[in-house]
Amino acid sequence: xxxxxxxxxxxxxxxxxxxxxxxxxxxxxxxxxxxxxxxxxxxxxxxxxxxxxxxxxxxxxxxxxxxxxxxxxxxxxxxxxxxxxxxxxxxxxxxxxxxxxxxxxxxxxxxxxxxxxxxxxxxxxxxxxxxxxxxxxxxxxxxxxxxxxxxxxxxxxxxxxxxxxxxxxxxxxxxxxxxxxxxxxxxxxxxxxxxxxxxxxxxxxxxxxxxxxxxxxxxxxxxx
Amino acid sequence: xxxxxxxxxxxxxxxxxxxxxxxxxxxxxxxxxxxxxxxxxxxxxxxxxxxxxxxxxxxxxxxxxxxxxxxxxxxxxxxxxxxxxxxxxxxxxxxxxxxxxxxxxxxxxxxxxxxxxxxxxxxxxxxxxxxxxxxxxxxxxxxxxxxxxxxxxxxxxxxxxxxxxxxxxxxxxxxxxxxxxxxxxxxxxxxxxxxxxxxxxxxxxxxxxxxxxxxxxxxxxxxxxxxxxxxxxxxxxxxxxxxxxxxxxxxxxxxx
Numbered sequence: 001x002x003x004x005x006x007x008x009x010x011x012x013x014x015x016x017x018x019x020x021x022x023x024x025x026x027x028x029x030x031x032x033x034x035x036x037x038x039x040x041x042x043x044x045x046x047x048x049x050x051x052x053x054x055x056x057x058x059x060x061x062x063x064x065x066x067x068x069x070x071x072x073x074x075x076x077x078x079x080x081x082x083x084x085x086x087x088x089x090x091x092x093x094x095x096x097x098x099x100x101x102x103x104x105x106x107x108x109x110x111x112x113x114x115x116x117x118x119x120x121x122x123x124x125x126x127x128x129x130x131x132x133x134x135x136x137x138x139x140x141x142x143x144x145x146x147x148x149x150x151x152x153x154x155x156x157x158x159x160x161x162x163x164x165x166x167x168x169x170x171x172x173x174x175x176x177x178x179x180x181x182x183x184x185x186x187x188x189x190x191x192x193x194x195x196x197x198x199x200x201x202x203x204x205x206x207x208x209x210x211x212x213x214x215x216x217x218x219x220x221x222x223x224x
Numbered sequence: 225x226x227x228x229x230x231x232x233x234x235x236x237x238x239x240x241x242x243x244x245x246x247x248x249x250x251x252x253x254x255x256x257x258x259x260x261x262x263x264x265x266x267x268x269x270x271x272x273x274x275x276x277x278x279x280x281x282x283x284x285x286x287x288x289x290x291x292x293x294x295x296x297x298x299x300x301x302x303x304x305x306x307x308x309x310x311x312x313x314x315x316x317x318x319x320x321x322x323x324x325x326x327x328x329x330x331x332x333x334x335x336x337x338x339x340x341x342x343x344x345x346x347x348x349x350x351x352x353x354x355x356x357x358x359x360x361x362x363x364x365x366x367x368x369x370x371x372x373x374x375x376x377x378x379x380x381x382x383x384x385x386x387x388x389x390x391x392x393x394x395x396x397x398x399x400x401x402x403x404x405x406x407x408x409x410x411x412x413x414x415x416x417x418x419x420x421x422x423x424x425x426x427x428x429x430x431x432x433x434x435x436x437x438x439x440x441x442x443x444x445x446x447x448x449x450x451x452x453x454x455x456x457x458x459x460x461x462x463x464x465x466x467x468x469x470x471x472x473x474x475x476x477x478x479x480x
Contacts, residue, residue: 064300119327120327120329122296122323122327123326123327124321124327124343125296126294126296126321126323127317127320127340127343127344127391128317128344129343133343137329137339137343141329141330141331142330144330183417222371
């Protein structure tokens, strides 16, 4: 049977930590930007809103390699953002995952907030709250459902390989993450390492999802 | 009425010291949707300090009437006007509404009250002080930390009334405040409403419960089919209804 070839190996730990750092940073930024944006999109009325909603829903399925290519072009030395010097750095990977996660969070939170607004609208208007003024109330009262949007975003970011491979470059010890390492080791034929990385990735995903689910269920039970 | 901390008169004094938004004057009010006239009132007044009960069968336009008065929907024609525009004094809306199915926020009982106070523009400590006072006054202090959405129907209705009252409205609209409550909960709600009224709050409530209307009403507005058929003191309405429809309603011959 396969064994965990690199158990306790500092290189392996580095890979796992970098993966978590990149994904959680991208997820945090996408959450901070995406939840209010989703709520605003749920409540705002403007011409072309329907088109925008459809476009964002479609972006949920944006192929990571295409996103990676676009960000590669933006960040490459002769590109418009080349001056930032981000290409082939963890920062570039954060940007790529942010772009992939943002539409998911915006689209899912828009749906959640829209449903909540239809329940709360009359009361909030009665106490003198306007549509935009209602956003903080709705985000807070939708907090347990919104965890699902964040988890979907986490899943997308942690599983993704195409975009970070293109913009990060899979540089050993610098931009090598669990998914890019799995892809590399598989093509090199080092299946035990690829498999143990896969097992670690799945376990981490499971733990994070279970924790978030548990917290939100407990919270929901105690606040109705 | 046995609620600890209820300081009779304190609320009323504060109300009387301020400019009044009442009476509420209704003139030529029409509300139409899809070509149907759902509310039609030529003239009516709701006076300060009275308990006005809006009665009539289901679909008579009672709820729409409250929403028109509260400003949640705009009339197609005519107006329901407070003496001050929008019923607003010094930037604060001086009328509140309790819905038939109250919207209870997914937070604690206490946070439900502080949220409403926050939206009305009260600052952090002021919110907490007023919320504590309100819950105390309405006998809900023991439930303060409980998640509001797991309360019973009667408790939720009491919270909704307390929450509306915490904003210190001069006028409170209540849509079927005791519908789908058991007799004990109904009694508790009636007691709360009496306390509010004694404290100087003008009440306007809808009901199709005639017994409740007899117990609570100073004035009656009787609606049928969207039209205001009769208005006046409750005693006159119940003893000598002048229209055939009101007679039928009082004698419970009108089906709804």
